[in-house]
Amino acid sequence: MSAPSHTTSYYAASANDKSIRPALTGQVEADVCVIGAGYTGMSTALHLAEAGFKVAVVEATRIGFGASGRNGGQIVHSYSRDIDFIEKHYGKNTGTEMGKMAFEGGRIIRRFVDQYNIQCDLKDGGIFAACNSKQMRELEEKKQLWESHGHQNLEMLSETDTQKYIGTTRYKGALLDKSGGHFHPLNLVLGEAAAFESLGGVIYEDSPVTRVEEGAKAKVHTAKGCVTANFVVVAGNAYLGDLIPKLQAKAMPCGTQVVTTAPLTPEQQRELLPHDQCVEDCNYLLDYFRLSGDGRLIYGGGVTYGAREPGKIESLIVPKMLKTFPQMQGVKIDFAWTGNFLLTLMRLPQFGRVGNNIYYAQGYSGHGVTCSHLAGKVLSDAIQGQAERYDVFAGLPQYPFPGGRALRIPYTAMGAWYYNLRDKLGI
Incomplete structure (x- = not known):
């Protein structure tokens, strides 16, 4: 059977590094074993390697195979639920x-790119575009909210000004x-992997984990090998499957679709995005x-619930374009x-432990x-004993989807239909 490869994306076709790392065989010992070589896994592994830890990364397929190598490639700050929602529902202190921490992720990306000379076409500037007056008011509130938490470099654009940035x-x-x-998302994670390896880290590809054995020293088993480690970090996200059953019930894979055109002329590029900044709308x-x-x-754009593969991606996305x-x-x-991201019921990230030394x-x-x-x-900080953040x-509650696996897709799709209707009506 042939080894799994990347999806047929523009990113995979233009990847800087197409080499394949060997699979895990035999017995390996490490301070930390990371399951999954996407952004979560590689950021954890690289931070730990910088701190002097011996880290092994075990990847089922390819570095950046999942969302990390397929996404829109945009630095968008904060969380899917913004800071005001978090404060309202979970308290002012939280x-x-x-x-x-809401604006730190972008700084980490830029540090990695600068420090390790990662070639990923990184460019500055992002735009949130309002489709109606309600969304415009919400953007004004976002600006005030983010500025109240110390984030500057924000500017409101009128309808006329927006057309100077988006054609x-x-x-x-x-x-x-x-x-x-x-930036180029796959080249970013490949660059992070190379940086990690330059510090002595080891990545095993084609090594799906079959089980994680709890204990004072945890054991991460694959078909042909095992990593014994003081700590394990589970970073499979939407591609984790049923490896850790208690995590599967708490979240649902959802698909999003992307198309890429043939190269445009310089005139076409200037007509569409004259300042070469990325855009997302507010729907x-x-x-x-x-x-x-x-x-x-x-x-x-677009969402398919339950990670179903759409039959014709172009027919979904080209009309939007x-x-x-x-x-x-x-x-x-x-x-x-298409690629999958992992949706939670409250649309907030889930951090936790399984036992004492398995983090996710x-x-x-x-x-x-x-x-x-x-x-x-x-x-990385928590494994080093600094667990406050x-x-x-x-401490955020982690709710399972109502009705379990059988009902989480129709319930969530119904909710998406409702919000999509609100977007169209501008209410």
């Missing part, structure tokens, strides 16, 4: 502490976050888009793919790029 008449205005940005089922390093339009950019009618689509972080609910990098730092996340 809101304050999570507010202190469309679709939006009523926008919020420009100058500290946002975009519940949002669209997101940007230019790639070689001048393609990358456009994503043409609604925003009618001038792209007839443009050639070179790549189309999952369920970023569509805000995983920055939060997963933060998670790696927080998990980890405990803030771990």
